[in-house]
Amino acid sequence: MPVILPEKVKLTGEGGSPLAATPEFVNTTCPKCGGPARRETDTMDTFVDSSWYFYRYCDPHNDKAPYDSSKVAYWFPIDQYIGGITHAILHLLYSRFWCKVMRDLGMITHNEPAARLFTQGMVQKGGVAMSKSRGNVVGAEEMAQKYGADTGRLYTLFAAPPEKDLDWRFLNRVYRLVERHAPAVKGAKSKNTDAATASSKEKILLRKTHQTLRRVTQDFETRWHFNSAIALVMELTNEIYLQEPLDKDVRPEVRKEVLELLTLMLAPMTPHLAEELWEMLGYIGGLRKATWPAFDEALTREDEVEIPVQVNGRLRGKVKVAVGAGAEEVEKLARAEAAIAPHLASKAVVKRIFVPDKLLNLVVA
DSSP states (O other), rough: OOOOSOOOOOOOOOOOOOGGOOOOHHHHEOOOOOEEEEOOOOOOOTTHHTTTHHTTTTTTTTTSOOHHHHHHHOOOSSSSSEEGGTTTTTHHHHHHHHHHHHHHSSOOOOOOOOOOEEEEEEEEEEEEHHHHHHOTOOOOOHHHHOOOOOHHHHHHHHHHTTSSSSHHHHHHHHHHHHHHHHHTTTTTTOOOOGGGGOOHHHHHHHHHHHHHHHHHHHIIIOOOOOHHHHHHHHHHHHHHHTOOOOSSSHHHHHHHHHHHHHHHHHTTTTTHHHHHHHHHHEEEEEEEEOOOOOOOOHHHHHEEEEEEEETEEEEEEEEEEEETTOOOHHHHHHHHHHHGGGGGTTTTEEEEEETEEEEEEEOOO
């Protein structure tokens, strides 16, 4: 039978059900034997709260209703939900049920609480998944104190043991790079440079930067492979160092564009360092005012491509040609290539299969 809950219950927030500290509710008489009995005090499943509490975040101080529907409409549905496989049932399932009930009640207008789900892997220690219940969690605070918060984040995302110095050196290299060029580029205006007006060194830097930005953006938006994104940013940093000194044949505005994009790509993974680099580059107000940059498709294109050359379907060598080179030009270069020429000597080409910028196959008799 339904039980009427008492109204004068102290909500202390100190743990445990408030009903358990209310004797007039707990102590009762058994309806079967007539003897003394205790009522159940856990009247709601814990998943009741976890099924809707994130809506309350949108309007936490509302004392008239669970939330203002207009405020929820601004934030929901959630763009991306990230959680472990242990959330696949119960919490996630119940949150969807509650969403549909609240929709039917007219409290919200969306059908699903989250637009996309990404199920992350479990962190293991000694072959066992880390969890608070097992007491085998490595403390984040301890790692931050020893290595720095951003370094710890980068290690975790890159899946590299923290005892190694690789990523620590990498962050130091990025800092030194920005520190060295910040005075010269601080007052420059960053803009997408026209490839046609860029020097050869500028083209190399801009091409590598925008190619990296394109791939990192894809990793963030679709695959969530942070380790590969970090590796790409490392490659970009190496390329920048290879082009040093940057103050030779690289205009300040180009240097600023490259360093700015490098900083923005690092920001999701090393936010504290990125904030400092952003300020060094002359920006006031922090990264919270910055948006994720868009890569320039024109700047990602290579000037040259390496085309495999086959003779009768067998790979015999490769030639470098300008992008868009025609079949005759590629064949001419192939005939001059030492590894390919012997396979064409004194033979007639009866068929030429050419895929622009991709492949040349010469069928000879």
